[in-house]
Amino acid sequence: xxTKLLNRSTGKWKLPQPLDVxxxxxxxxxxxxxxxxxxxxxxxEDDDKVLLPIETELDALAEAKKHLKTYSYRxxxxxxxxRTGRYISHVGLMKRVRNERKRxxxxxxxxxxxxxxxxxxxxxxxLEKERLDSRTDTSCxxxxxxxxxA
Numbered sequence: 001x002x003t004k005l006l007n008r009s010t011g012k013w014k015l016p017q018p019l020d021v022x023x024x025x026x027x028x029x030x031x032x033x034x035x036x037x038x039x040x041x042x043x044x045e046d047d048d049k050v051l052l053p054i055e056t057e058l059d060a061l062a063e064a065k066k067h068l069k070t071y072s073y074r075x076x077x078x079x080x081x082x083r084t085g086r087y088i089s090h091v092g093l094m095k096r097v098r099n100e101r102k103r104x105x106x107x108x109x110x111x112x113x114x115x116x117x118x119x120x121x122x123x124x125x126x127l128e129k130e131r132l133d134s135r136t137d138t139s140c141x142x143x144x145x146x147x148x149x150a
Contacts, residue, residue, distance in 0.1 A: 039093075040054055
């Protein structure tokens with residue numbers, strides 16, 4: 001039974017995708033999955049299922065998150081709207097920050113679970129190998145008799 005467990009695939013771990021993705025210092029386009037266009041993105045004119053990043057808005061949003069440690073959501077949303085020229089309410093900003101935090105925490109938990117599974121599988125394989133090795137040693141062991149001569 002343990003062999004079946006060891007040979008079973010752990011499947012694929014689906015990690016939540018972050019809302020904002022920056023690769024090599026550059027914001028990348030995202031697929032559109034909802035009707036609402038998130039702050040910092042605009043719909044691609046050629047393909048309405050793709051959201052193109054607006055770098056100035058996303059950079060300002062990243063800076064606004066730092067300001068939340070000192071100022072209220074209402075003050076930061078007003079600053080962000082003034083700075084970018086695109087309106088975002090304090091509730092919208094709060095939801096955006098909360099969802100990003102939730103996604104980040106979920107990704108960390110799933111990564112931790114994946115590490116636990118890998119560690120458990122490695123340990124189970126070691127124990128299974130020890131068990132099988134001990135069986136082969138005892139079954140072959142013992143005194144061997146030489147054939148009797150008549």
